[in-house]
Amino acid sequence: MTLFEQSLAVTLKHEGGFSHHPRDPGGVTLEGVIQRVYDAYRCRHGRDLRPLTPAMRGQPDWIAERNAIYKQQYWDAVRADELPRGVSLVVFDGAVNSGPYQSALWLQRALGVAADGHVGINTINAARQHPDHDALIAAICARRLGMLQNLKTWSTFGKGWSARVASVKAIGQAWASGSVGPAPVEAFGVAKAYASDVMQPAIDADTSTRSAVGGGALAGLIQGAQAQLQPFLGTADWLTNIYLGLTIAGIVVAVGGVGYSIYAAHKSRVARRAIEGDVLGVPA
Known part of the structure; x- marks a missing residue:
């Protein structure tokens, strides 16, 4: 078996299935193989589209067709034939699950x-010249796991992905050692794990900050109500109490907005680092 065939079997x-x-x-x-990748492959080869089914x-x-897709779309895309044995498996498996671009980033x-x-050639040379391919494989897998643990679907597929990364790491390190x-x-981590699914804050930091300084819808309503009540201050205690309550509410909204903006900025930084392959995962 060629190295590609051995890696594909893993x-x-x-x-x-x-x-x-x-x-x-x-x-x-x-x-x-996902449907849109299969459709693109059949189109390139002038074949009619057909749905993927278990019976196939x-x-x-x-x-x-499956083997050709794996070879062209993933193995060749990360130039796995030119990478050290073991490293090639880990990079190939990551490419299949998360795309060649993402797997190349981890490497x-x-x-x-x-x-x-x-x-490219610089990456290939650096991989070949690395003094410890066991350590390199561990580092690649840690970065892969770091992104996976930041995906929105981690709660659903995390157990399988963890098992898959641990498995490919162990096999890759063994291959690297001969x-x-x-x-x-078997059949773990079958869901695709794309960087586009990395968790992002519900509201970005800029929007939250604008709300905190009075630009948000809720802050605007509070300020509008205060403006309506201000001419009547001193005419009745209950109006004064309402105005005071609105003032407190405005402060709470502002503080909450600032707090959320700090949280959102942190989440955005983590998400960006996870996408860029710069977050190390924690094994389960």
Whole structure:
């Protein structure tokens, strides 16, 4: 078997069979191939589109198409043939699950080279010259897990993704050392894990700050009510109490807005770092 075939056998165990989970951003998926990727492949080869179905598994024509997609879309995209053994498996498996660009970022961040999401000669040379491929594989997997743990779908698929990353790490490190390694876990982490699903704050920091200084809808309503009541202050205690209550409410809104803006800015920074492959995950 070629290194690609060996790596594909591992990833297919991770990918499982047919799935169409409502929270999976990949949608309909057969053995790791999503419908839109399959449609694009068939279009490029002048073939009629057809839906992915469980019945296609094991069919020779499907196996040929599936393997070609894996080779062209993922293996070749990260130039896995040119990467050290073991490292190639980890980068390939990450590319299948999260896209070649994202997997290349994890590799480049782990190597400490310029991170542009494209595996070029500098990245390949740095990987080959790395003094400890076991450590490199661990660093790649930690960054991969760091992004996964920041995805909106972590609560649904996190257990499977954790098992998958741990599995590919163990196998990759064994291969890097010239060993066969453990058998891959089966049908874990089949959902696609895209950077576009990294958790972001519900309201961005700028919007929250504008609300805090009086530009928000609620702050505007409070200020408007205060303006209406101000000419009548001193005419009745209950009006004064209402005005005081509105003043306190305005302060609460302002403080809350500032507090949320700090939280939102922090969440945005974490999200950006996770997308860029600069967050280390914590193994379960």
